[in-house]
Amino acid sequence: MTRLVVVSNRVPLPSERGAKAGGLAVALADALRPGSLWFGWSGRRTSHDTRRTHVQRSDGITYATIDLTDAEYDGFYVNFSNGALWPLLHFRLGLLDFNADDYKEYCSVNRRYAAALKALLQPDDVIWVHDYHLIPLGAELRALGVENRIGFFLHTPFVPPAVFQALPRATELLTALCAYDIVGFHTPTYCKAFLDCVTECLGIRTGTDGRFSFRSRTVQAIADPIGIDAKSFAAKAEAVARGKDAAALRESLNGRALAIGVDRLDYSKGLPNRFIAIGRLLANHPEDRRQISFLQIAARSREEQHAYQRLRRELDRIAGETNGRYSEFDWTPLRYMTNAVKRDTLAGFFRIARMAVVTPLRDGMNLVAKEYVAAQDPEDPGVLILSRFAGAAEEMTAALLVNPFDADEIAEAMHRALTMSLQERVERWKTLYGVVATNTAERFCNVFMSYLARSDTVAQRPVLLRAI
Structure with a gap:
């Protein structure tokens, strides 16, 4: 039976239900069934790298977490994710603070997530990755040989090419997004902005259905608004x-x-x-x-x-x-x-x-x-x-x-x-x-999972608008 693997930067552990549970935990309640796995950061910081994965189970769901070192937390989370990506994706270029070392740490932590997650994966798992902290995760998993269906959902806005390209390494991040099978956004406006970036930055013509091919992989971009019960x-x-x-x-x-x-x-x-x-x-x-x-x-x-x-x-x-x-x-x-x-x-x-x-x-x-x-x-x-x-x-x-x-x-x-x-x-x-x-949390999960579960897409040669 296919297992759902949810990946997010921060894992809401069973002890954090109620007052501490964030919107993601509430939104995904309808998707997580007994047998599912939720993987990500524990919320703990350490002075040294233990490379240990902590596992606990509750109500049939497995929660697997890793700790971050203080240096990883600063470079990956504070400085790049929230000091560069967050202002970029909210159109606040004046607050964008890019540092090449922080970007390296961001990529390194995503590589570490991928290595720890790969050890837990089963051949028929479908993987649902969430938010801007983990944009490169799909590409890192592909580099490790993971061929499972992997979807990504962005919970922030996405910006048009003129804004997106203000970020150094923007093309690298956009290429990483194309390693996913499904890339989801809250609104058609954000979805269109992503597809415009794919066309302008990567030279790939996209279909009216949001589908395009890149490096022998078919990618489907969708608008899927999150909701509540x-x-x-x-x-x-x-x-x-x-x-x-x-x-x-x-x-x-x-x-x-x-x-x-x-x-x-x-x-x-x-x-x-x-x-x-x-x-x-x-x-x-x-x-x-x-x-x-x-x-x-x-x-x-x-x-x-x-x-x-x-x-x-x-x-x-x-x-x-x-x-x-x-x-x-x-x-x-x-x-x-x-x-x-x-x-x-x-x-x-x-x-x-x-x-x-x-x-x-x-x-x-x-x-x-x-x-x-x-x-x-x-x-x-x-x-x-x-x-x-x-x-x-x-x-x-x-x-x-x-x-x-x-x-x-x-x-x-x-x-x-x-x-x-x-x-x-x-x-x-x-x-x-x-x-x-109408647009409930249950509908949000069902729509995304229906796309992620499909295996009938056939990769086609990309249509290049210009060489990349």
Whole structure:
């Protein structure tokens, strides 16, 4: 029987379920069956290379992990993955910090992943690799003689050739992506950007179906939007909204409308512009003062990098200025916290929120937008304000779409959400929920696995537009 092997940079171990489980663990719950293997980094760092693979099993699933040395963590993860690839893939070339030694470490760690994984593989395994940390992994496995079906899914945006080629070694990374049988993206826009890069950088003509041949291998690029279990999340939100945490939050509002933002503390999330927008709302619409309380939850991340340290200082400053200008003795307009909140608790908060402000400058998908919609009371739903540059915007067109770089536009959308009629809120929510309930996590897994399981593709000679 064919076994699914999932590979990600960080493996969510069984002990990390619940509060610590990330979006990937939730999204892949429908794909992982007893007998599956999940492989990747343990999250531990060591002073020296042990070359040991740790194995544990839970509910029939095997979790295999390796540790990284401090040098590997710095070069592979902090410096290249998050210091070069992350800003590149989010269109932030001014923050791109490339160092050739970090790139070598990135490739070396991928080579190490491949060697450790190969020892665990069975001949009929299908392998599903996730995200930008592991772009070269497929090529490294092929170099070791692995001929299994291997798919790759990118959870960030992908950029057009003019941006992609700003990265030194870009062609090497693009060539590595072509070692996969399936390359998946959240949206048709990202998929097209990848295919445009293949054409412009590698000189390969691609088919209208996203298929092309490279070095005797047929590659299929697909758009496959990630989702959530909408019905389950809705039921959880309804139950948790009656719990003590939601009750405490509701009591603290003193009858005011709750606006909520939930993000990782990251420069791609547009948080400074969002904070400025709150001040603009209060300045431009004095009638909205004391009518709204904004709760921003921004869990800390990647605190080793200077860009994130600068972001946190900037947010502290804007939040302080906004609250200093507009707060009254019994009302604070902006509540800002950097501690993580459990997903179950957030579900209840989403249900009682009159609006969610999801305004990343760029985002691969953004599941918070989908969770907020799923959590709403169908009889009295809130309003989703969504960046037009989030992947979710290509599906969720019934949201109030805004330019996240325009604080005044965000402020006007917030005012509109506060004053929107119940009828319009219900109509917009019904359309949005239809999308969220259709493009679920289960559908995401089934679509990708249906492509990955196919073996009927026949490699053809590539059509060259120019020599490479």
